[in-house]
Amino acid sequence: MTVQEFYEEVGGDYNEIMTRLRTEERIRKFAGMFTRDESYKALVQCINDGNAEDAFRAAHTMKGMCQNMAFTRLYQSSHEITEVLRGKDLESAKQMLDVVTTDYNLVIAGIEKLLA
Amino acid sequence: METMEKDTILIADDAELNREMIKFIFEEQYNIIEAEDGEQAINAIMENSDKICLMFLDLLMPKKSGLDVLRFMNDADYIDYIPVIMITGEATDETDEKAYEYGASDIIYKPFAPNVVMRRAKNIMELFEHRIYLERKLEKRTRQLRESREKLERNNEFLINALSSVVEFRSLESGEHIQRVKYFTQLFLKYIMKMYPQYGITNEQAILIVNASALHDIGKIAIPDSILLKPGRLTAEEFEEMKKHTIYGCELLEKFKQEDNEFYHYCYDICRHHHERHDGNGYPDQLKGDEIPIWAQIVSVVDVYDALVSKRVYKDPFAVEEAARMIMEGECGIFSPEMIDCFKLAKQELFAVTEGKFSFADVMVK
Incomplete structure (x- = not known):
């Protein structure tokens, strides 16, 4: 799988990431780091625990990484959940978590194929 | 403090990926230290403050937030020496304003273009380096100025002492009268400034007055030997001539008149x-009361005291208590109530010098 194909599959912006990171090798390296990051896991855990504050921080971190990686689709859903968590609205966050999970799994699956 | 090569960039962000995004921009040219939370960031600053030339700081971090780190840097005075670039996902006026208020130099929003980050980082580092360089230069210059001023003051004092001793030397006195007058004047000024703040004498003025007191008898240089060195009481006529040392002194000073110089006056x-x-009823101008400048009044009373307790060819020294009584009861000179008050306050300190219990020479060396 090429990097461009990967970005198309996960709903990312290939051109943007290439202008910033310049080499596909570097993009692959950063994608590997993305899979190792535990923010998503922390987000799920904190929402289940009812810990809005830490859930907010996890969502915020995830959103920031998506901005850096130009994962547009996951950025959008993590941005929305970040904003409801900023307002400590755990109920809405729970409802939005499914979308985030779908988008996240799509990215992770894509990265696995990319690095395979 | 010598400037040492600052070559380290501190990156504080809880996500490895975000740190890496900055790291890859700078790692070829700089050492990189990473911090995963606010606490690690603070520790890294304390351990490497002399090496860090720039810090990237995430706002939202576990344990201590980016603003906590900035607050620490303000409290511990790191903020003036380590430039901070905040990294944030979204622009909110509130956090931006806070970050700048806490001393951040710049804010960069995700996602960022590496060459723009590099350019802004270099600009900020240059600015800081230049400012620190200028501050150090200014500090050094200020120190040099202070040192040369102190040297000048010492030289000045030396010259004044040398000049004023010329008269004493000629009249074959011990040479210590001048030193005592200076010290007594200083003592009196201390009490005047404390008890009579209405005279408005400042510490700087006091130093000038003490130095000026050394020259009170400079006019005696113009008094003939036959009078100045006469081993016995002066005739009325000789005394009239002797009194002119006040005028002669002024004539001498007027040759070098500096109208706008406080010290001259x-x-x-x-x-x-x-x-x-x-x-x-004094001389030469028969001024009375407040017409006599306070600094002249001070030198007048300490001069009289020192003359009373000193041996002269025509008299033995008076005991200190007797001299004090004569001054306070108006038997030798008439002084203002303020001067008498100060005399009472300073009395024991004057006695200590006269009775040699106290080596004022040590004190006068400044």
């Missing part, structure tokens, strides 16, 4: 008026 007033009396 203290010297002039003290030379001319240190034999005036509170009741107007």
Whole structure:
């Protein structure tokens, strides 16, 4: 799988990431780091625990990484959940978590194929 | 403090990926230290403060937030030496304003273009480096100026002492009268400033007055040996000539007149008026009361005291208590109530010098 194909599959912006990171090798390296990051896991855990504050921080971190990686689709859903968590609205966050999970799994699956 | 090569960039962000995004931009040219939370960031600053030339700081981090780190840097004075670039996902006026208020140099929003980050980082580092360089230069210059001023003051004091000793030397006195007058003047000024703040004498003025007091008898240089060195009481006529040392002193000073120099005026007033009396019966101008400048009044009373307790060819020294009584009861000179008050306050310290219990020479060396 090429990097461009990967970005198309996960709903990312290939051109943007290439202008910033310049080499596909570097993009692959950063994608590997993305899979190792535990923010998503922390987000799920904190929402289940009812810990809005830490859930907010996890969502915020995830959103920031998506901005850096130009994962547009996951950025959008993590941005929305970040904003409801900023307002400590755990109920809405729970409802939005499914979308985030779908988008996240799509990215992770894509990265696995990319690095395979 | 010597400037050492600062070559380290500190990156504080809880996500490895975000740190890496910055790291890859700079790692070829700089050492990189990473911090995963606010606490690690603070520790890294304390351990490497002399090496860090720039810090990237995430706002939202576990344990201590980016703002906590900035607050620490303010409290511990790191903020003036380590430039901070905040990294944030979204622009909110509130956090931006806070970050700038806490001393952040710049804010960069995700996602960022590496060459723009590099350019902004270099600009900020240059700015800081230049500012620190200028501050150090200014510090050094200020220190040099202070040192040369102190040297000048010491030289000045030396010259004044040398000049004023010329008269004493000629009259074959011990040479310590001048030193005592200076010290007594300083003592009196201490009490005047404490008890009579209305005179508005500042510490700087006091130093000038003390130095000026050394020159009070400079006019005696113009008094003939036959009078100055006469081993016995002076005739009325000789005494009239002797009194003119106040005028001669001023004539001498006027040759080097510095109208706008405070020190000149203290010297002039003290030379001319240190034999005036509170009741107007002194010389040369028969000034009375407040007409006599306070600095001349001070030198007048300490000069009289020192003369009373010193041995002269025509008299034995008076005991200190007796001299004090004569001054306070108006038997030797008439002084203002303020001067008498200060005399009472300073009395024991004057006695200590006269009775040799106290080596004032040590104190005068400044």
